[in-house]
Each structure stands twice: as C-alpha cells, then as structure tokens.
Amino acid sequence: MKRDDFYHKPHQVGNIDTFLKILHRYPWLEPYWPNKDAAPWHVQARLETVHGYHITLNFWPHKLKGAIENGKPVTGYDGIREMITEAIEMCQDDHPLIESD
Numbered sequence: 001m002k003r004d005d006f007y008h009k010p011h012q013v014g015n016i017d018t019f020l021k022i023l024h025r026y027p028w029l030e031p032y033w034p035n036k037d038a039a040p041w042h043v044q045a046r047l048e049t050v051h052g053y054h055i056t057l058n059f060w061p062h063k064l065k066g067a068i069e070n071g072k073p074v075t076g077y078d079g080i081r082e083m084i085t086e087a088i089e090m091c092q093d094d095h096p097l098i099e100s101d
Contacts, residue, residue, distance in 0.1 A: 001031070007040040008062040018077050019061035026084060031059065049091045057087055 001023060008016045023029060031043045043059040056069040059080070066080045067073040068090075074083045 006043070006061045012062040015064040016061050018064055019059070019080075022077065022080055022084075025081070029057075029084070047087050047091050055087050055090055057084065 001020065003013065003016050003020065006016050006019070023031065029045050031045045033040065034042065034044050041060055041062050043061060045057045045059070047055045047057065049055060057066060058069065059066045063075070064077070064080070065073050065075045066083050068083060068087050071083075074080060
C-alpha cells in the first residue's frame with residue numbers, strides 16, 4: 001500500500017506515513033476498506049482467534065486513530081501498536097462464551 005491509496009487532506013500526510021510504518025511493522029496485517037465508496041477514510045483488518053472467531057480492527061489512517069471492534073479508540077503510533085498487541089493477545093487467549101462437553 002502507498003500513501004495515495006488512503007484518504008487524506010494535505011495536512012494529514014504525516015499521519016498516513018506513520019500508518020504506513022505501522023503496516024510495515026506488521027506485514028501480515030491485511031487492511032481493507034469495508035466500504036471505500038461511502039467511507040474511504042475507514043480501513044479494517046481482521047485477526048482470527050485460536051477458536052476461529054474474528055476480531056476486527058478499525059483504523060482511520062488520516063487521523064492516526066484505531067479501535068478494536070466495539071472498543072475505545074486509541075491514537076498515535078504507540079497507541080495503535082499497543083492496540084494491535086492487545087488484539088494479538090486476545091487471539092491467543094480467546095475463550096468461547098459457551099463451552100461444549
């Protein structure tokens with residue numbers, strides 16, 4: 001992915017460049033636009049848990065903001081890195097709500 005792939009205003013170029021650094025740090029993360037026509041500023045990625053559930057990560061690269069699905073938003077390079085780390089840990093420690101016999 002490159003800078004021009006992402007929605008941004010001229011003053012937000014630094015945020016896009018920082019987001020690209022984050023993507024470079026996590027090359028296995030596969031971001032996509034859930035609805036690029038209606039919301040070109042909203043990017044998502046999905047992680048799969050050990051039990052086969054999915055955790056959706058939401059990103060707003062032009063604002064350098066992210067959130068785990070239904071979670072509290074974080075901002076900045078460090079905030080997004082910590083969010084991704086938290087999501088990875090959630091994938092490893094996932095426990096189903098209903099256990100089968």
